[in-house]
Amino acid sequence: MLTNALLAALAVFICFAGNYLTGQSMMERPLVVGLVTGLLMGDMRTGILMGASLEAIFLGNVNIGGVIAAEPVTASVISTTFAITSGVSTSAALTLAIPVGMLAAFVVMFLKNVFMNIFAPVLDKIAREGKEKQIVALHYGTWIIYYVIISSISFIGIYAGSGPVNEFVKTIPQNVMNGLNAAGGLLPAVGFAMLMKLLWDNKLAVYYLLGFILTAYVKLPAVAVAALGIVICVAVAQSEIRFNKMASEGVAGSANKTAMTAEEEEEDFFS
């Protein structure tokens, strides 16, 4: 169990800390975290499948303005580790990811907004003195400290949690387990709902339906839907640009006719 706990912490550090060192390259997304955890735990396939399901659940969990509802890295690593090492079914492990993610998000928010404040006076001091070497050291030092603490959440979670979780899962009756599986299937809905909030426009809502139908009925793969979407985008952009041009010419044209009376304008409107 100690090895698993250490490997889990390592997976969090690689993905989470690595993500921020490489310009938020999305290594922190469950799709990648699942693969990395699977590789470390020796069951790549389960890791990848968990990653794919978790990615859909956490898709809407975007880290905008520093506010997060759930922390996907710790959630993905812990639930994938349980799925691989303790024989919990993948769907049950998926539902486990939600509370773990929320708990981890709470810890992360506290860390980054409150705890890390202890380094703020340090920066102020070395900035005033213009000590560049210390600035570089602080930059990478706080990076290491911050992500080592976050990784230790997973270490503790796996080290202390595996036994109780296994016992608990064994006592869950079958129909509740079925219900948890159903919940696992429906949970990605929340992720999409959150993202749609970002993109939604009542006039553009039909495109959401189009995407749904193309996949549910026409059974197009995601690549084909994306390619078709790009075609539609180019067509719309072209007509919008033409419309903009016409509108600006129209404005220029009507400027010449400012002498037009209200009646004439009305006639013009109805003709």
Place this chain on the structure above:
Amino acid sequence: MKYTQNLSPDERKMMRSVFWRSWTMNASRTGATQYHALGVIYTLLPVINKFYKTKEDRAEAIVRHTTWFNATMHINNFIMGLVASMEKKNSEDPDFDTSSITAVKASLMGPLSGIGDSFFWGILRVVAAGIGISLASTGSPLGAIVFLLLYNIPAFIIHYYALYGGYSVGANFIERMYESGGMKILTKVSSILGLMMMGSMTASNVKFQTILQVSVKGSKEAMKIQTYLDQLFIGIVPLAVTLVSFWLIRNKKVNVNWVMLGIMVLGIILGMCGIC
């Protein structure tokens, strides 16, 4: 590479250093009052060292950047480029008002992040994840790799041009983009693409299957309710659950965690009633 043509070899070297440092801009943490200020200073150190000669001037420039900074990765490089050009001007012109540097940072952070968040998080990542998930669902490691490539290749290009663009074009670029209406079109088409991918992913990733059966008199086989649901509209339950969640979050301002909890409770109830 039209942006690099006007730069002296020294400046080119400085900008290259800024470019590589800028990838780690969001890595360090010094709390909520500074956010990524330390990363900004680290990124701008080559600029400060090149344009300011005395230790006092350098310290003053560093202190200037200890203010709160947080903007979407990649697009934040545009601000870095802009700030670098302003620091250069400041070092040449003694009448330059240094508060304008802080003002530019503070005023551009919000609008640029607005565009950046919806583009990088809402569209680019979603399209990449959609394709990645469909590959990974077959158990292939290609899913994660394709996802990373699809996201990072465009991100790298934007990261590069944002920095050099900011350094050479200046602040009125964004204004011109808004005035010409180009921004509106860009927002619209990216929303279209994003929503289409959302719809596609709702269909492939939100799953529901009922085991409920109704026995009918005179018929040997029990009728599966799922068959009827599928005849009505394939995926009607996932679509309904997604739209209700969306309505709760957007129109009713319900906390996301409550919606998640609600779905989990709903699932358990469905399971206990023998529906799933």
